[in-house]
Amino acid sequence: MELNSIGLEVEKAKELNSKLNVLLSSFQVYYQNLRGVHWNIRGRRFFDLHMKFEELYTDANEKVDMIAERILTLGGKPLHTFEDYMSISKLPVGKNISVDVEAIKLIVNSLKELLVIERDLLELSDDANDEGTNSLMSDFIAEQEKTIWMMNAWLEE
Template sequence: MKNLVGLDKEKTKVLAEKLNELLADYQLFYQNLRGFHWNIKGRDFFELHTKFEEFYDDAVVKVDEIAERILTLEVEPLHTFSDYLKTATIKEAKGISGGDKAVEVVVDNFATLVCLEREILALAGDANDEGTVALMSDYIAQTEKTLWMLNSYLK
């Protein structure tokens, strides 16, 4: 059976479940970034304060894009923090104000996201879901470059 956009409903159901995991991870990532932005201290304050804001602005756009993609696949996106906390692999980062530690957490969070994005990319390809393939391809390219830059910052 096909859904509204002509894709197999069973395959897109599995795909939407993974997208909901990504949505939950991005919500926790977003909140971690907000905390780092607010609480960062030290010699790199100005640079990191601005960078974390850039990252959380991007994350909030991705949250919306992912939720809308889930809806396009005719599944309901998660939308409560209790569901996000139960579903996400990314964990809350609390009490971090040092720049290097915050960047290390951001690197770990991005690494988690890119792994899940690759998994979703494969599922989307199998489902012939070009819309999700394009979305994940863009996310992966951006995340890989960001990981390279953040790792360079830490060295």
């Protein structure tokens, strides 16, 4: 069995990198969706949501970088073109969303899809004995579950 520079099986690292690129691509779409709702939100909740969406897209941008760096750490190459992102992203594109409820539902649904990818990665990283990816996914999952809970609480008004 061949090991990479950090002691993981090369074939398992390749599989992780493939899935991490799906997550990276999906996060890029999520990030751009957040920018769109941040720019286009209208109505009485504008000020609160405008700030919240900025907080979320800033966090998503940081996570994009963390995912790309994890891919590099595992010996892979992170995707970096919109063409690549759109070809493998699992998230819908939110276009021209300016209504608060629609924006929040887009975020909740996007986070649900990200959680599916992350849980799959968590399983793969556990099998590969890849604590770095495992820890990253665990942190992402915990944060996103909390965000979904808060967004769903907001939707209940």
